[in-house]
Amino acid sequence: MTAPADANSWQAIHAELMRRIAERVWQPGDPVPHEVDLAAEFGCARATVNRAMREIAQAGFIERRRKAGTRVALNPVRRATLEIPITRIDVESRGMAWRYELIERQFAHPSQIVAARMGLAADVRLLHVRARHFADGKPHLYEDRWIHTAVVPGALDADFSAVSANEWLVQNAPFTRGDVTLSAANASTIEARLLNTPENAALFIVERLTWHAFDPITHVRLVYAPGYRMEMTI
Amino acid sequence: MTAPADANSWQAIHAELMRRIAERVWQPGDPVPHEVDLAAEFGCARATVNRAMREIAQAGFIERRRKAGTRVALNPVRRATLEIPITRIDVESRGMAWRYELIERQFAHPSQIVAARMGLAADVRLLHVRARHFADGKPHLYEDRWIHTAVVPGALDADFSAVSANEWLVQNAPFTRGDVTLSAANASTIEARLLNTPENAALFIVERLTWHAFDPITHVRLVYAPGYRMEMTI
């Protein structure tokens, strides 16, 4: 391979700096040499060192401030990246057959909690879509969604019987910001029936609220069948 | 007119490209103009456009391949970054008082599941540390941890009664890689007692396995008291 050829690549420098941090050559709280000095040491341009250090800073291992310099983070906040795919893709990528079933689609008043989270008046009417996703024929996910049709008028023409609201929105209602909340809850009577599981079973729950600028697009509560595990790496 | 002075900043270009993607100027699957052309359009250097597009690609909105070019992602995989702070900091940042209690610290054989996950033989002995974290006096988190002292010999001298294993490891056992699994489970008898909650209550569970190169450092199972919500933004 091109072994020492990339000795000056930002990735090689990234790796070397990470090694020094991991092996305590630079202790937590210690200052890290300046970009100019490191560039001289590695015999490369400052921009290359900057690229490497920027990535390390993004990962939370070092803290940088103009004029003050760079130091190894004392309490490195571990950042794990969670990938949130479309449910269909998620199921299929696990090698299972995906099926989708629309339960309900109608206008209604959301609960006060949902309305408050979306920053909407309590008497607003939203499109309420409830559906189930199956993996290999077994209930996998119960989706309870509220769509703000004032912001996504196209949703009025979609019936969500063939294409899931999940997928339709990804394709048709791009969002600029989203809040995700993960939690656990005991299965309610309805949830237990829909997911074919005992009442009070522990369920993994994802709530997602997406915005386009300052307008709430949709609030969805995803209730996964027992056994669901969400995996990510640091 | 220095108004468009930052018009050339990579962030301004980033915002403009994101706008075109969000507003469907470039449809999903569509090719995005080449860096050179965009640089000409914005009147900036190609490196600046590259910086903007690199960030967008990292966020998953576009896909880039040499020679093939850039296109808007068809099924944008949303990447959310989850920040995992030290528990003490997490509790204190929510304005609550943090207290820590060591339950047990002894060498033992891990369960087959844990040993397998860590890639260790079934008969290995690991340091087993169990502890509770309190928030405002109420049980907040039950921590069940296995430490591979062959990799972290310093842990032999730490008693974990004052400093939590959580915090000690962050400070003394840097890791290069970590696997995180999120799930939900019903409270076992022991967990219910330790967290002062009814048996079978739904609990939010984080399992984390960290590695230094190819050596497993520690496996921890964090069991949160009911009501815990993990929040993140996209």
Added chain:
DNA sequence: CTCCATAATATGTGCAGACATAATAACGCA
């Protein structure tokens, strides 16, 4: 000694040019 204006400095970013790399497109040969 305190406070405020000013200088110094490390990082942040931009530019133009060059070469590297990966992957596709085109071509030529059998």
Added chain:
DNA sequence: TGCGTTATTATGTCTGCACATATTATGGAG
């Protein structure tokens, strides 16, 4: 026609330089 070689091309990265910006350090006035 089919296949392997070669050209082409868009992105990936590096360099050297310059200026911008955010902070800290300095020093002078009161």
